Amino acid sequence: MPLQQLLGIWIAAGLTLAIYSFLYKDNPAYKFAEHIYVGITAGYALCTAWYNVIEPNLISELLKANWHNPFTALIMTWTVIAPALLGILMFSRFFSKASWVSRIPIAFVIGAGAGISVPNTVQAYLIKHTSATFAPLIPKEAIAWSNIMDFINPLIVVLGVISVLIYFFFSIEQKNGLKTVSWIGIIFLMIFFGASFGYTVMGRVSLVIGRVRFLITDWFPLITNLLGLGS
Amino acid sequence: MGIIQKVLNVDRRVIYLIVFLAVAIPIIFPLNLPVTLTEEVMGVYNEIENLPEGSPILIAVDYEPSSSPELNPMTRAILKHCFKKNLRVVTTTIWPTDGSGGSIADKLVEEEARIAGKIRGKDFVNLGFKTGSYAVVIGMGEDFKKTFPKDFNGNVLDKLEILNGTHSNGNSESSLPNAAFSQDARAKKINSLKDFSYMVCIHDDSSVFTWITYGYERYGIKIGTGCTAVMAPGNYPSLQAKQITGIIGGLKGASEYEKLMNYRGEGARGMDSQSVIHVFIIILIFLGNLTYFILERKKTVRG
Amino acid sequence: MKRTYYLLSVMFIILSLFTVVSAQNNPLVIPGEVKAMDTPNDSADGYTVYWPVSPSDGEGVYYLVSTSSSPEGPFTPLTRLDSRLKLASENKATFGFSSKNEKLHYIEITVPKDEHCRPLIWYTQIAISRDSEVIPLGGPVTAKVVSNWFKFNKFNNLVITLFLFLTIYYFIQRAHKDPNLFIRRIPGLEAIEEAVGRATEMGKPLLYITGAYDIDAVSTIASVNILSHVSKKVASYDSRIIIPCRFAIAMTVCQEVVKEAYLNIGRPDAFNVHDIFYVTSDQFGYTAAVDGLMVREKPAANFFLGTFAAESIILSETGASTGAIQIAGTDSTYQLPFFIVSCDYTLIGEELYAASAYLSREPKLLGSLRGQDIGKIMMVLVILLACLLLTLHNYFDFEWFLFLKNFMTAI
Structure with missing residues (x-):
């Protein structure tokens, strides 16, 4: 096994155990791993931003232009320079007197973002999802008992959507009939939360499985080999 | 202290230890529990299975390294399927730190391609990461090569065979006069998102909503999704609205896909531990509720 | 007994051969006229060609589509359509909601553009085909391609967005005047x-x-x-x-x-x-x-x-x-x-x-909350109305019902 891979496995195993040691109680090993993690993630975010955003989209584009002829170069790269300038304006937030300048790029981002996303989101979620809710309240013809759920399921969806919408109605006090519908809404919400929670337990356990498998299949053989127990 | 109090006050470290053992033992001694198939996973599998040979498929690997244990198995299974069907595989990522700027996708696609004997640039390409989220999806819809002039390794996309398509040596209907009209999926050029026959978005965040909102609604690309279990329930409304064809949810979904591909990978092996832990958690929930209600009842009787 | 078996087998073979031969001899029926129109709601991408369905439509029958820059040709093969697919009723953005659309085939033709990004005049020829038989459906067709200012198929988005926008704006203004606008605790x-x-x-x-x-x-x-x-x-x-x-x-x-x-x-x-x-x-x-x-x-x-x-x-x-x-x-x-x-x-x-x-008691938050509540009421009403229409449509098959039902469910 190459040295770098060997070293990688030992470091990964050590940090995994250090982080899991928190389950027993807070200790210096956990603190050490925690601080390393915080530092590395900050550095990682910076590297990702540099190599995936700033370097390919700004620096390399600027270097590509022929700056011996500055006028032509400016015309060729204005689509890069203008957003870069807007980005630089964001740093004005660090100076309290000039912090208002940062509103210009924010306005640009929010304006363009809302302009693009509002119609698309209305189409993709409001219209499509609402229309997917519609269902006939009485079947056209007699349904076999085996297919009864095909008719009932859409009605449950209709009831769920309406009752949850009413639960989130804040303009009037929820009393009498409204309270009952809103109570049905809570039941639907809780069922969703339960299902979601079940799914998430599965997700979190998957992460533990990933780590434990790493320890057992990658790291443990190294120890057995070290102790001369390996085959 | 009664037995009920003892159950309620059990040290949480005991539970952690049992969870660890429940995970570790099935890894060391696999149980090979059966995997049942669900319609949601079949929704993705059937779409890929029914694609003609050479069809272009887009795979968005929109997840962080921290979600790899949960999502890598399904990404591998899907890649295996695509390569088995001889599809043209294009991978990308649109989420800032997800996919480590495309390196997760690159590692997985490289490994699976090596197993399947596929060539980079001809059978698969990894585009890497591009900042801009929805702007990238719109850009891909308008002009694919302008949005991604180069791939993850710096190769010029315009020169790659995978995007320009290749003509096959003929097909079974070549004797018929309308044979010239039958479209060969391998010859299809990729100039826009519209040219992809299908896409799978594998995500641990909300990137699938960007793909649905802009990719599907604007450019009509058919989408299937693979996601962490946490994200799965949130994808069901989109499935009901037919915006996506199927959901591969977490390790369970991955194990189903592996079964469809006739192999037991990390997904199926992980499900052994999953199943044991799920039984343990159900017992804990049952015990917790039982003891809670008994104590409540005692209180009311005393009160 | 043996003879009866032989007789029955021979009869069966003759009958099946006769059926196959008669199917082969059944000539391809040319449907009505092929027409072309500018594809609506696009930025001069192309035009849409449509023609009625043929009684011959079925397995093994295809429509061959070829294009050319001149009505005289030569025509280049573009694609072939399965005669059982591509009905105009699937494309409501172009053809609307009429039930007649189920009797029309269509194809969208993308027109190439010149160096000034202006669409070229581009001709399309449709032919019906089965095995070795190919019959053109009339002459080549074309349509003037124009860029549309407005996507009418997204008009509902505009209505909904404007409605929500105006409602929220109104309530924000009201909250400015009356910061005690009621919100339940x-x-x-x-x-x-x-x-x-x-x-x-x-x-x-x-x-x-x-x-x-x-x-x-x-x-x-x-x-x-x-x-x-x-x-x-x-x-x-x-x-x-x-x-x-x-x-x-x-x-x-x-x-x-x-x-x-x-x-x-x-x-x-x-x-x-x-x-x-x-x-x-x-x-x-x-x-x-x-x-x-x-x-x-x-x-x-x-x-x-x-x-x-x-x-x-x-x-x-x-x-x-x-x-x-x-x-x-x-x-x-x-x-x-x-x-x-x-x-x-x-x-x-x-x-x-x-x-x-x-x-x-921030007016913007108060106002948008009240505005969204109105949006929720509208949504509940739309869902109830659509469900009612769907139910009634099971019993009354009027054209306008179909229109309303489709309008609410299929956009």
């Missing part, structure tokens, strides 16, 4: 007061987290509004509030808000700027740091208000293990289940905004 608000009181009694600090997003997110703004209320209580009770931040700008805003709260109560000297600090923007890096903080400082109350992701369960579980009273509120539906099981009170989804509007 959210039960979670009492829990917030109780948590601050308990922390003061115990002489321990409070921990406040504004979520995973920076200050430009509405959920963070809502959280900061509630922070303003909480920090006033903290200042008046002479308690201590710790705010670890994920974003530098959110941190600055939190510092300002808390400082102002201390000023309003008249205790600016008690404000400690170092209790509101930046950690890291990384999700799990931040979570690990806050976990450590919770275990070491042991706050009496934890507030998790804002948008959260996978860190929600880790934070709230650690908080619960330290015995703190916990109040959560988030608009991220995926995270609500964890907060509900591990916190003492949870503001579900929009309740976070409602609580923020209730406490701050």
Whole structure:
């Protein structure tokens, strides 16, 4: 096994155990791993931003232009320079007197973002999802008992959507009939939360499985080999 | 202290230890529990299975390294399927730190391609990461090569065979006069998102909503999704609205896909531990509720 | 007996051969006229060619589409369509809702453009084919390609967006005039007061987290509004509030808000700027740091208000293990289940905004909340009406019913 891979496995195993040691109680090993993690993630975010955003989209584009002829170069790269300038304006937030300048790029981002996303989101979620809710309240013809759920399921969806919408109605006090519908809404919400929670337990356990498998299949053989127990 | 109090006050470290053992033992001694198939996973599998040979498929690997244990198995299974069907595989990522700027996708696609004997640039390409989220999806819809002039390794996309398509040596209907009209999926050029026959978005965040909102609604690309279990329930409304064809949810979904591909990978092996832990958690929930209600009842009787 | 078998077998073979031969001899029926029109709602991408379905349509029958720059040709093969597919009724954006569309085939032709991006004049020839037989459907067709200013198939989006926009705008204006616009009190608000009181009694600090997003997110703004209320209580009770931040700008805003709260109560000297600090923007890096903080400082109350992701369960579980009273509120539906099981009170989804509007009486928040309520009523009415129409359509098969039903369900 190459040295770098060997070293990688030992470091990964050590940090995994250090982080899991928190389950027993807070200790210096956990603190050490925690601080390393915080530092590395900050550095990682910076590297990702540099190599995936700033370097390919700004620096390399600027270097590509022929700056011996500055006028032509400016015309060729204005689509890069203008957003870069807007980005630089964001740093004005660090100076309290000039912090208002940062509103210009924010306005640009929010304006363009809302302009693009509002119609698309209305189409993709409001219209499509609402229309997917519609269902006939009485079947056209007699349904076999085996297919009864095909008719009932859409009605449950209709009831769920309406009752949850009413639960989130804040303009009037929820009393009498409204309270009952809103109570049905809570039941639907809780069922969703339960299902979601079940799914998430599965997700979190998957992460533990990933780590434990790493320890057992990658790291443990190294120890057995070290102790001369390996085959 | 009664037995009920003892159950309620059990040290949480005991539970952690049992969870660890429940995970570790099935890894060391696999149980090979059966995997049942669900319609949601079949929704993705059937779409890929029914694609003609050479069809272009887009795979968005929109997840962080921290979600790899949960999502890598399904990404591998899907890649295996695509390569088995001889599809043209294009991978990308649109989420800032997800996919480590495309390196997760690159590692997985490289490994699976090596197993399947596929060539980079001809059978698969990894585009890497591009900042801009929805702007990238719109850009891909308008002009694919302008949005991604180069791939993850710096190769010029315009020169790659995978995007320009290749003509096959003929097909079974070549004797018929309308044979010239039958479209060969391998010859299809990729100039826009519209040219992809299908896409799978594998995500641990909300990137699938960007793909649905802009990719599907604007450019009509058919989408299937693979996601962490946490994200799965949130994808069901989109499935009901037919915006996506199927959901591969977490390790369970991955194990189903592996079964469809006739192999037991990390997904199926992980499900052994999953199943044991799920039984343990159900017992804990049952015990917790039982003891809670008994104590409540005692209180009311005393009160 | 044997002879009967032979006879029956021969009859069967003759019959089957006869059926096959008669099917082969059945000539291809040319449907009506092929027409072309500019594809609506596009930016001069091309035109749409359509023609009636043929009685011959079925397995093995294809429509061959070829294009050329001249009506005389030569025509280049473009594609072939399965005669059982591509009905105009599938493309409501171009053909509308009429039931007649089920009797039309269509294909959208993309027209090449010249160097000035102007569409060329482009001809399309359609032919019907089965095996070796190919019959052209009349002569080549073309249509003038124009760029459309407006996508009429998205008109419903405009109506809905304008309706919501105007309603919210109206209620914001009303809230400016009347800041006491009614909003029902959210039960979670009492829990917030109780948590601050308990922390003061115990002489321990409070921990406040504004979520995973920076200050430009509405959920963070809502959280900061509630922070303003909480920090006033903290200042008046002479308690201590710790705010670890994920974003530098959110941190600055939190510092300002808390400082102002201390000023309003008249205790600016008690404000400690170092209790509101930046950690890291990384999700799990931040979570690990806050976990450590919770275990070491042991706050009496934890507030998790804002948008959260996978860190929600880790934070709230650690908080619960330290015995703190916990109040959560988030608009991220995926995270609500964890907060509900591990916190003492949870503001579900929009309740976070409602609580923020209730406490701050900020006209924009109040107005948008009221406006959205109207939107919700509209949505409930539309769902009920559509369900009613779908039910009635089962019994009354009128054309206008079909139109309304399709309009509501298929756009």
